[in-house]
Amino acid sequence: MLGENHALFIEFPEMHDKIKELKSQDENFKAMTDRYHELDHKIRGLECNNIPTEDLHFTQLKMERLQLKDKIHSILMN
Numbered sequence: 001m002l003g004e005n006h007a008l009f010i011e012f013p014e015m016h017d018k019i020k021e022l023k024s025q026d027e028n029f030k031a032m033t034d035r036y037h038e039l040d041h042k043i044r045g046l047e048c049n050n051i052p053t054e055d056l057h058f059t060q061l062k063m064e065r066l067q068l069k070d071k072i073h074s075i076l077m078n
Contacts, residue, residue, distance in 0.1 A: 006040045006065070008033060008072065015076045022075065029075060032068055039065040 009016050022029045043061050046053055 005044065006069075008036065008069075011069065012073070012076060018076055029072070032072055032075075036065060036068040036072060039068070 008019055012019065019033070023033055024030075039061055043058075043065060045051065046058060046061075
């Protein structure tokens with residue numbers, strides 16, 4: 001769905017407290033979540049505002065967001 005918010009607290013609502021804890025204790029985790037948020041914001045901006053972008057660039061942004069989401073999920077599950 002275009003413009004859908006994929007914020008981590010929406011994607012993993014049951015992990016809200018753990019996300020906050022890890023962000024405050026682990027700089028690497030915080031950097032990953034910050035980059036994830038940046039990508040999600042950029043992708044939603046492109047989708048909602050119909051900003052012209054190359055398909056390859058758009059796909060790369062979405063793939064990077066997905067890879068980060070997978071890494072973040074893996075950390076949260078450990």
